[in-house]
Structure formats: C-alpha cells, structure tokens
Amino acid sequence: xxxxxxxxxxxxxxxxxxxxxxxxxxxxxxxxxxxxxxxxxxxxxxxxxxxxxxxxxxxxxxxxxxxxxxxxxxxxxxxxxxxxxxxxxxxxxxxxxxxxxxxxxxxxxxxxxxxxxxxxxxxxxxxxxxxxxxx
Amino acid sequence: xxxxxxxxxxxxxxxxxxxxxxxxxxxxxxxxxxxxxxxxxxxxxxxxxxxxxxxxxxxxxxxxxxxxxxxxxxxxxxxxxxxxxxxxxxxxxxxxxxxxxxxxxxxxxxxxxxxxxxxxxxxxxxxxxxxxxxx
Amino acid sequence: xxxxxxxxxxxxxxxxxxxxxxxxxxxxxxxxxxxxxxxxxxxxxxxxxxxxxxxxxxxxxxxxxxxxxxxxxxxxxxxxxxxxxxxxxxxxxxxxxxxxxxxxxxxxxxxxxxxxxxxxxxxxxxxxxxxxxxx
Amino acid sequence: xxxxxxxxxxxxxxxxxxxxxxxxxxxxxxxxxxxxxxxxxxxxxxxxxxxxxxxxxxxxxxxxxxxxxxxxxxxxxxxxxxxxxxxxxxxxxxxxxxxxxxxxxxxxxxxxxxxxxxxxxxxxxxxxxxxxxxx
Numbered sequence: 001x002x003x004x005x006x007x008x009x010x011x012x013x014x015x016x017x018x019x020x021x022x023x024x025x026x027x028x029x030x031x032x033x034x035x036x037x038x039x040x041x042x043x044x045x046x047x048x049x050x051x052x053x054x055x056x057x058x059x060x061x062x063x064x065x066x067x068x069x070x071x072x073x074x075x076x077x078x079x080x081x082x083x084x085x086x087x088x089x090x091x092x093x094x095x096x097x098x099x100x101x102x103x104x105x106x107x108x109x110x111x112x113x114x115x116x117x118x119x120x121x122x123x124x125x126x127x128x129x130x131x132x133x134x135x
Numbered sequence: 136x137x138x139x140x141x142x143x144x145x146x147x148x149x150x151x152x153x154x155x156x157x158x159x160x161x162x163x164x165x166x167x168x169x170x171x172x173x174x175x176x177x178x179x180x181x182x183x184x185x186x187x188x189x190x191x192x193x194x195x196x197x198x199x200x201x202x203x204x205x206x207x208x209x210x211x212x213x214x215x216x217x218x219x220x221x222x223x224x225x226x227x228x229x230x231x232x233x234x235x236x237x238x239x240x241x242x243x244x245x246x247x248x249x250x251x252x253x254x255x256x257x258x259x260x261x262x263x264x265x266x267x268x269x270x
Numbered sequence: 271x272x273x274x275x276x277x278x279x280x281x282x283x284x285x286x287x288x289x290x291x292x293x294x295x296x297x298x299x300x301x302x303x304x305x306x307x308x309x310x311x312x313x314x315x316x317x318x319x320x321x322x323x324x325x326x327x328x329x330x331x332x333x334x335x336x337x338x339x340x341x342x343x344x345x346x347x348x349x350x351x352x353x354x355x356x357x358x359x360x361x362x363x364x365x366x367x368x369x370x371x372x373x374x375x376x377x378x379x380x381x382x383x384x385x386x387x388x389x390x391x392x393x394x395x396x397x398x399x400x401x402x403x404x405x
Numbered sequence: 406x407x408x409x410x411x412x413x414x415x416x417x418x419x420x421x422x423x424x425x426x427x428x429x430x431x432x433x434x435x436x437x438x439x440x441x442x443x444x445x446x447x448x449x450x451x452x453x454x455x456x457x458x459x460x461x462x463x464x465x466x467x468x469x470x471x472x473x474x475x476x477x478x479x480x481x482x483x484x485x486x487x488x489x490x491x492x493x494x495x496x497x498x499x500x501x502x503x504x505x506x507x508x509x510x511x512x513x514x515x516x517x518x519x520x521x522x523x524x525x526x527x528x529x530x531x532x533x534x535x536x537x538x539x540x
Contacts (some may be wrong), residue, residue, distance in 0.1 A: 024192075028159065062197040
C-alpha cells in the first residue's frame with residue numbers, strides 16, 4: 001500500500017490576496033513542501049539530491065480548487081507518489097483544512113531529473129529505489 | 136477569429152530560485168497578468184469588475200513547462216479566451232521568450248464567478264458579452 | 271523581564287533566489303510569522319483582531335543582514351515587543367539558524383492601528399494591555 | 406547633479422494581501438526593479454555583473470510606508486545612488502502613484518559585493534566608475 005506523507009502548516013498573511021483567501025499560485029508552493037517532506041522521509045533530502053548534482057524540475061502541474069484557505073488556518077497536505085520512472089516522478093496532493101478536514105485543493109505534479117547543466121538525466125538508481133519502496 | 140492579447144514583462148530577481156531559473160509557481164502569476172490585460176482590453180478592468188461586486192476565482196489550472204526563463208529575460212505572454220459560459224470562463228496562455236520566441240510554458244486556467252459572499256454567481260451579462268466579442 | 275517568543279520554520283525552495291540563498295524580502299515575511307505567534311501567545315490572535323475591526327499596518331521596517339539562510343535550513347525567529355503606544359506597536363526580531371545558532375538577520379518593525387476604512391485608530395485597550403503584560 | 410532613474414509598473418493581484426493593499430514586503434521587490442534599471446542604464450546589467458562573477462547582496466534595508474498601493478494601480482519608482490564605496494553601494498528609492506503622485510514608500514538599501522564563493526569582494530573598478538558617473 002502506498003505511503004501517504006502528511007505535512008502541516010499555518011497560512012501566512014503574505015499568502016493571502018485581496019479576495020481574503022490564499023492566492024491560488026501558493027498552493028503549488030505547499031505541494032513542494034509536501035514532496036520535500038515525502039522525499040526526506042525516504043532517506044535522502046532533496047537538498048542532498050541537489051548536492052549530488054541532480055535537480056528535479058516541474059514539467060507538468062495540474063491543480064483543482066475546491067475551497068478556500070484563509071489567514072491563520074491550519075492546513076494539512078497529504079502527498080502520495082503517483083508514478084516513478086527512470087527520468088520522471090509524479091506526485092499527487094490533497095490539501096485540506098487540518099481542523100475541519102474540508103478539502104481545498106487536489107493537485108498533481110510531474111518532475112523530470114536534470115543534470116547540473118540543465119539537461120535531462122536519469123534519476124540516481126538508489127533514489128529511485130527509495131521512492132519505489134514507498135509505493 | 137479569436138483575439139490574442141500580448142503582454143510583456145522582464146523577469147525579476149525575486150522570481151528566480153536556486154536552480155537559477157524562474158520558480159515554477161510564478162508562471163501562474165504571469166498568466167494572471169495576461170488575463171488582466173485581456174479583460175482590460177475589452178472595456179472593463181478586473182478591478183472594476185471587483186468593485187461591481189464580482190470576483191473571479193481560479194477553479195482549475197494546468198501548466199506545461201517546456202523551457203526555463205531566467206533573470207532579466209524579456210518575456211511575452213499570449214492570452215486567448217478558450218471558453219465563456221454563464222458561470223465560468225477559461226483562458227489559454229502561451230509564455231515565450233520575447234527575443235528568441237522560445238516557448239517556455241503553455242497553460243490553461245478556468246475561473247468561476249463569485250459574489251461578495253464567495254458564493255457561485257452568474258457572470259454580469261455585459262461582461263460576458265464583451266468577452267464573447269473577443270472570440 | 272520581557273517575553274521572547276520563539277518561532278521555528280524550515281526554508282522553502284520558493285524562498286530562495288538564484289544567488290542560492292533566501293531572497294532578502296522574505297525575512298520580512300518571517301518577521302510577520304514571529305509577531306503573529308507573539309500576539310497569539312497573549313490571548314488574542316491577529317486574525318481575531320482583524321475580525322474585531324482592527325488592522326495593524328507596517329509603517330516602518332529596518333533589516334540588517336548578517337548571514338544567509340539556505341534551502342531546507344531550520345530557522346529560529348525570536349520576537350520581542352520593543353514598544354507599545356496608543357496607536358502604534360514596535361517589535362524586534364532576531365533570526366538565526368536553529369541548529370548552529372548563527373545569526374542571520376536582526377530587524378525591527380513598527381505597526382500602526384487602522385480602522386476598517388484604513389484610517390489611523392487607537393489600539394483596543396485590552397489588546398494593548400495584553401501586550402504590555404509581555405514587556 | 407545626481408541621476409534619478411524612473412521605473413514604472415502596474416500592481417499585480419498576487420502582490421495584494423487580505424488588507425486589500427500591497428503586502429509590505431513587496432516594496433523591497435520593487436526597489437530591486439528600480440536599482441536593476443538604474444544599473445542597466447549605466448552600461449552594465451546586473452545579470453552581466455553576475456556573469457562576471459560578482460554578486461550584490463543586500464546588507465541593510467530600511468523602509469517607511471506613507472500610503473498604500475492597490476491592485477492595478479500604476480506605480481512609479483524613482484531610484485537614486487546614495488553612496489558608492491570600494492565594497493558597498495547604497496541606493497535610495499521613492500515609490501509613488503504614477504497618476505496622482507501620492508507618495509507611498511521611501512526606502513534605502515545598502516548592498517555589498519560578494520565573490521562567487523559568497524565572500525566579501527571589491528566592486529569591479531569599471532562598474533564602480535560607471536556608478537560614480539551617475540552621482
């Protein structure tokens with residue numbers, strides 16, 4: 001059964017806009033927090049991965065907005081590994097209010113591996129194996 | 136034939152990340168600049184729309200990343216109206232380097248109308264008609 | 271003796287820039303997290319204060335940068351009340367690496383009370399008294 | 406007489422917060438746009454400076470807020486060189502509404518030169534001379 005990584009945060013004032021809710025692009029920042037926590041959980045931090053000469057660049061993102069987060073709300077991010085291949089990895093996210101459980105956003109991002117020159121690369125085998133073990 | 140709104144900007148330092156390129160969530164900010172210019176072009180600014188008691192909230196966004204924008208690059212955003220209905224409007228975006236024409240991002244967002252209390256609403260008829268004329 | 275509120279966070283990828291360190295304006299966002307935690311500690315959240323019809327707007331900010339925070343670093347923010355008057359309140363911040371203790375930023379912000387129309391206002395007496403008790 | 410660099414921009418929705426005005430930290434981003442334009446005006450872009458192996462890191466910033474910018478407002482940034490030394494350069498900024506001239510923010514930042522390893526460095530002599538010519 002696949003691992004679900006749970007991250008929590010509190011909405012910052014800077015993340016709101018004049019509609020009185022969280023600005024829509026900021027949910028992609030929260031997704032990144034979710035996958036960073038997911039990756040760290042499996043033995044290698046993303047910071048370590050970059051130090052080893054690999055970058056993960058987002059190649060596709062899709063986001064559905066079901067509700068609105070507000071300033072000071074406590075938020076829960078659930079991150080799942082959706083797919084892992086030799087050159088790409090996909091994560092799915094469910095973002096909800098931590099207290100009420102109300103669903104706010106569902107999202108999916110695909111990331112591709114790049115070498116330090118920014119060229120497509122194959123994911124390090126041990127990193128890929130770590131992720132596979134989480135499915 | 137449908138109208139294509141062209142917006143231009145220069146990449147800000149604040150928009151880059153440590154990968155040396157524009158942080159992926161910022162392209163959604165640029166899409167918003169594109170549709171703001173599109174709407175203003177047709178006789179009513181989005182700021183006026185909000186003052187009239189209507190908000191447009193993003194309900195779906197999908198983004199494909201083809202290349203990377205860098206600090207100080209000049210960027211061109213092409214915005215097209217993809218669909219307009221009684222309660223929702225969809226835009227498509229093509230973001231490219233202004234100088235080389237290199238394609239960076241293609242994206243689509245759907246927005247729904249909300250009343251001041253945040254409930255789903257019908258788009259003002261004249262606003263909808265203005266958008267229709269742009270198709 | 272004055273209360274020191276300690277907040278902790280981990281640096282987000284979105285907060286870095288192409289220099290490989292945290293973008294300088296983001297420290298002001300962290301200061302806001304610090305004073306939000308400070309205010310919540312004394313019985314009234316800033317969200318409650320806004321619901322009661324008061325806003326606190328930053329009227330002055332000064333920041334000194336001593337070191338650089340990097341992606342995934344754990345950060346500690348120490349927030350102190352520096353001054354509280356009928357219409358304004360000032361906080362001081364010390365931002366450091368949570369692990370090494372290395373000092374990164376020292377800052378001070380002054381905030382003025384505004385009513386819902388954005389006009390200068392007197393701080394609610396009980397809110398002011400709560401803050402006074404923290405000095 | 407010293408050169409005044411004028412930059413203009415329009416407020417983005419993403420730059421507002423739930424107070425209905427521009428979030429206070431974003432004015433530092435606008436200051437950076439001002440000094441980037443200032444530096445480009447004198448023959449070398451900041452992007453070129455970084456490619457030559459020099460970075461300018463903000464070491465001090467002070468900001469006074471006099472008024473509030475709102476979504477879609479047209480903004481004017483006036484940037485002046487305040488001081489230039491062998492290892493540091495200071496700029497002053499006046500940010501105002503482009504239409505009404507209403508003053509919004511006055512600010513000052515000091516930047517220090519760093520080499521690619523992040524150590525303090527001496528500003529390239531020709532860069533410094535270019536700036537001096539602007540005073």
